[in-house]
Amino acid sequence: MVNLGSALISLDGGRLKKDGTLLPMSRPAEQIFKVLLSSLNQLVTKEELLSAVWPDRVVEENNLQVHISSIRKIAGLDRATLETVSGRGYRLNVMEAGGSDTTVVPPTRHRAFQTVEPVACVHVVDDECLVKTALVRQLRSAGITALGHASADEFLATCDFTAPSCLLLDVRLAQSSGFDLQAELAKRQAPIPIVFMTGFGTIDMSVRAMKAGAESFLTKPMDEAELLRVVSEAMIRAKVWHEETAADYAIRGRYDRLSEREKEVFKGVVAGYMNKEIAMALGVQEVTVKVYKKNVMLKMGATKLVELIDMSRVVLPERTRKTA
Template structure:
């Protein structure tokens, strides 16, 4: 789990905020509490990475509208919504809108803690993958057009001679481009080079 992750707890019920914040703090989480969704949105400039735990039904702005606002502002923190029994359809809508989980009251402490750990870990992995994709894309953009063509051939599994024939260059020139590709991409092997290309393709889906 990310060490610096913060749980952002949003609930208009003061007693619930205090009880849940106490549980999270004693369980080792850093916690920030907000009495409403607008209060959280006002604090966005200082919000640290982690996850959001929010009641789905609140007077000023419900959990669904909060998610819409977060999406509009490009905030990708994972959201866990808390719902009463009668609000399950609303919670399902929140899931469709991108919430990672919802907990129906009353829920156990362990269930809440588990949901938060899963959300934070998933977000951390997604952030690492985004960083990897950005680094690989930067290297790809620095390649020459010919190097990109050779890379496409290698990713397609074509031998050097076939790539050379298709590009109307010598096999020796393909070998030179291949060596340059390996160096410029920081690839330890052909398999590593192909993996990078597939990472980019998967990231574009």
């Protein structure tokens, strides 16, 4: 029995029910939902879902997307609960879970956050010691890993950029502004969602923050439920960004291990050129290009051309496709 948002999902006799009523899903959609339910709060890749539901058939990914949309609609799940992890797969984010003998408490904003998996550390940056300490204690009392920093420099010196993190950041700091820290993190390409807070916010200030990529903008004194809701969303975003960054890093590592000739073939393939065109450009036989292409697919961990093209957006962001 699992509580997803406002819906109580149960598995009765192998059939899925919502609040005791049978869910009118197609068989593939039901199988997909069961796989996601068996891996709560964990990424399930597209390949894992396709092989689990259609083990003996070749099925296009758009069929998977159609069934995911159907599940959201029939089960009443929003995109934060049944989350699409761009280019990778899906994750069912659970707010409360239990067995058949467990009483599941209907979610409120505060309670829902308390049951969210602690997927990221929240860094509170505020030069007012009392405010910083109070916020850290408040977050920790809700089961959140939180650390306080008196300045942007202190945060930059101690933050572990290799782990999922999000930032609760005061706009006005003694030594620099929160916007300066936001710009520095953008410069470092650090995947850290930022929630700004201020005691005297203006519309222009909030617009500036959001345009620069801030997750949210809160005005002090902050409502506890709103604070926890916003931080909860930032934590989930932090985990997603961290996973995507790690995946991109792995792709770059595999690309760097290609030989120079393999990289040339890689560029030709993702640009849309045929084997014989690549062979002519490189001054080699077409069969040689096929061998290089096979090696590229193997080393990059790609099984289909579309996967190689997706990877090229990471390693060749400025690549030019073949023109007609």
